[in-house]
Amino acid sequence: MVLEIKDNGRGIPPEELENLFERYYRGTGTGENPRGSGLGMAIAKRIVEAHKGRILAESEPGKACWWREK
Numbered sequence: 001m002v003l004e005i006k007d008n009g010r011g012i013p014p015e016e017l018e019n020l021f022e023r024y025y026r027g028t029g030t031g032e033n034p035r036g037s038g039l040g041m042a043i044a045k046r047i048v049e050a051h052k053g054r055i056l057a058e059s060e061p062g063k064a065c066w067w068r069e070k
Contacts, residue, residue: 012059020057021045 012020012027019025024038041057048055 008062011062012057014059017057017059021055 016027020027021041021044023042025042026036026038045055
């Protein structure tokens with residue numbers, strides 16, 4: 001099973017992708033008034049791994065993509 005989620009945001013810089021699943025990580029593009037705690041992707045990773053899956057992130061200018069493979 002593959003679950004793929006895409007958005008049409010501004011994307012994530014390549015140098016930030018390696019930190020995306022770290023607890024409390026917020027990218028440099030969050031601005032002066034960031035929302036959220038920086039826990040969402042870390043929690044998603046642990047849930048996916050608990051089900052023997054893996055989660056990856058890819059990004060291109062103008063869009064970001066996350067998916068889970070099992």
